[in-house]
Amino acid sequence: MCGSRALRLGVNVDHVATLRNARGGTFPDPLRAALLAIEAGADGITAHLREDRRHINDDDMARIKAVISKPLNFEMAATELMLDIALKTRPHAVCLVPEKRTERTTEGGLDVVGGHHYLKPFASELGRVGIRVSLFIEPTIEAIEAAVSIGAPVVELHTGAWCNALSLGEEIKAEQEFGRLKSGAAHAALCGLECHAGHGLDFDTARKIAGLPQIVELNIGHFLIGEAIFIGLAAAIAKMRAAIEAGRAQEMAKAL
Ligand code: PXP
DSSP states (O other): OTTOSOOEEEEEOHHHHHHHHHHOSSOSOHHHHHHHHHHTTOSEEEEEOOTTOSSSOHHHHHHHHHHOSSOEEEEEOSOHHHHHHHHHHOOSEEEEOOOOTTOSSOOSOOOTTTTHHHHHHHHHHHHHTTOEEEEEEOSOHHHHHHHHHHTOSEEEEEOHHHHHHHHTTOHHHHHHHHHHHHHHHHHHHHTTOEEEEESSOOHHHHHHHTTOTTEEEEEEOHHHHHHHHHHOHHHHHHHHHHHHHHHHHHHHHHHO
């Protein structure tokens, strides 16, 4: 898959559940958002079942898996309890992420170098039943090589540091971070890994990262759900699709 020019858009519906949970009850329903996202052009749905269940809960995950017609990407921490749930849910994919109770969102990638022995059995157990395993990592050569030795077929490169630097106007840092993503994506492809990216992306950053030809999937949540307040979820997804297709087409034109 690496090197392919197609770029999938996974829509993360966690923050629909965040809004629901702010009031309690059942509205707005992340399953309804997932169905609408697919209708609007999402290639898959991503949801993160956190240990503290701050947004998506077990019932959401089960309902989304049972109903949607596109692949479900189940984000989770590498714990025995989550492994059991994932094995029962049987999503298309699991993305292993680091999780800290005190963080607002997933800060930084997995410690795949130090956590190699711990993570390997999770990757093999999930892979054994046909679940595509990805590791959410920093875009470094060491992390990519550790992902290979863990046996995961996919890495998702953490774009948060790049997006944060851009939003703070830190141009030099942003350029360095983009350089890390560019060489990380190239190295992942060289190692035979399927390469995804996500975290903190908006229309502009998604368009730019779509220009990295090795990346075949972007997972985007917070910005799309926020933008939906202003222009509606279907319009936000359509605009995101157009942005990533424009970014990819520009890159292909340069390569000709
Ligand atoms: N990819 C992974 C692995 C994540 O943990 C998250 C956040 O849950 C995202 C993508 C989406 O990030 P954002 O909500 O900032 O678009």
